[in-house]
Amino acid sequence: MTTQSAPSGKTVRTVKPLALGRNRFERAAWMFMRYSGLVLIFLALSHFWIQHILIGTQALSQAQTVAFWGAQGNPITIGNLIFRLYYAVMLVLAMVHGLNGTRQVVGDYVHGKQIFMLIMGALTLVVGFLIVFGLFGLLIGAKAN
Amino acid sequence: MSTLVTTITDGLRYKGKQGQWAWVFHRVSGLGIMFFLVLHVFGMSLASFNPAAHEQMLELYKQPIFAIGELFLAACLVYHAINGARIALLELKPEWWANPAKAMRWSIILTLIFLAPTLLIMAGRSIQHFFGAP
Numbered sequence: 001m002t003t004q005s006a007p008s009g010k011t012v013r014t015v016k017p018l019a020l021g022r023n024r025f026e027r028a029a030w031m032f033m034r035y036s037g038l039v040l041i042f043l044a045l046s047h048f049w050i051q052h053i054l055i056g057t058q059a060l061s062q063a064q065t066v067a068f069w070g071a072q073g074n075p076i077t078i079g080n081l082i083f084r085l086y087y088a089v090m091l092v093l094a095m096v097h098g099l100n101g102t103r104q105v106v107g108d109y110v111h112g113k114q115i116f117m118l119i120m121g122a123l124t125l126v127v128g129f130l131i132v133f134g135l136f137g138l139l140i141g142a143k144a145n
Numbered sequence: 146m147s148t149l150v151t152t153i154t155d156g157l158r159y160k161g162k163q164g165q166w167a168w169v170f171h172r173v174s175g176l177g178i179m180f181f182l183v184l185h186v187f188g189m190s191l192a193s194f195n196p197a198a199h200e201q202m203l204e205l206y207k208q209p210i211f212a213i214g215e216l217f218l219a220a221c222l223v224y225h226a227i228n229g230a231r232i233a234l235l236e237l238k239p240e241w242w243a244n245p246a247k248a249m250r251w252s253i254i255l256t257l258i259f260l261a262p263t264l265l266i267m268a269g270r271s272i273q274h275f276f277g278a279p
Contacts, residue, residue, distance in 0.1 A: 034233045034236070037226075037229045037230070037233060038230070038233065040226075041226045041229070041230060044222060044226070045222065045223070045226060045259075048218075048219065048222060049263075052215065052219070052263075052267055053263065053266055053267070056270055057206065057207060057211075057212065057215065057267075057270075057271075058207055058270070058274050060203055060206070060207075061200070061203060062192060062196050062199050062200040062203065065189070065192045065199070066192070069192065069193075072193070091186060094182060095182070095186070098175070098178065098179040098182060099179075101175045101176075101179070102175075102176065102179055105172055105175070105176060108148075108152075109148045109149050109152065110148075111148065126183065127183075130183065130186045130187060130190075133186075133187070133190050134186050134189070134190050136190075136193075137189075137190040137192065137193035137194060138193070140193055141193065142192040142193055142196070143192070143193055143194070143195075143196045144196065145196040145197060145199075145200055
């Protein structure tokens with residue numbers, strides 16, 4: 001924030017716009033939201049459609065997950081690979097897209113710097129853990145029950 | 146906390162028409178999806194680490210209350226996706242900002258086009274499952 005004098009003699013504070021070239025992080029985050037959002041429209045909506053319309057909630061089972069991902073210890077088919085890649089990309093993009101969105105919402109309502117960092121730090125840790133945990137699970141494959 | 150209260154009271158007073166409600170629902174649906182996603186990613190990882198727990202979780206999700214929750218999730222997803230696309234599209238083609246009401250109308254129409262069959266199919270299946278003949 002900079003201060004300057006307006007013609008009336010009063011001091012006016014101006015805030016540097018966030019999305020200008022000078023603030024690289026905000027600009028990158030803004031671009032990321034649009035691009036990841038576009039990819040996620042396809043990934044997330046098709047995922048929801050496959051699980052809820054094609055298969056149906058009542059027909060979901062551990063066995064179906066094993067069939068899609070491939071079981072641990074079994075050789076991976078191309079189909080398994082495609083599904084794992086599809087889920088991995090969707091996982092990372094969705095979690096980061098959501099985390100950035102939440103950062104914007106929290107930033108609108110939480111003004112204290114420390115508490116903002118506390119909340120966002122905790123959320124980032126949770127998201128980071130979920131990404132690592134999820135990617136590892138996709139890497140090793142599903143366990144048959 | 147006071148900021149949140151002020152937001153709600155002043156938001157109701159603002160009368161910003163479609164643009165304001167588009168923004169509010171985009172935010173609310175986004176938060177809802179994020180909350181669901183945290184639970185969902187953890188639950189699905191169980192398939193690799195604890196298949197018995199994963200199976201239990203899936204059985205839980207087949208209960209009626211989750212059937213209703215799924216309908217809300219579908220609505221949040223479709224709305225957030227289409228409104229997000231509207232925002233990005235309007236940023237790409239700024240001349241279309243000239244008619245925000247039209248853009249909002251398209252956004253709502255597309256949401257309904259994608260949402261209505263989804264909700265009907267899902268609700269229909271749930272009703273058949275929970276109330277239909279065994």
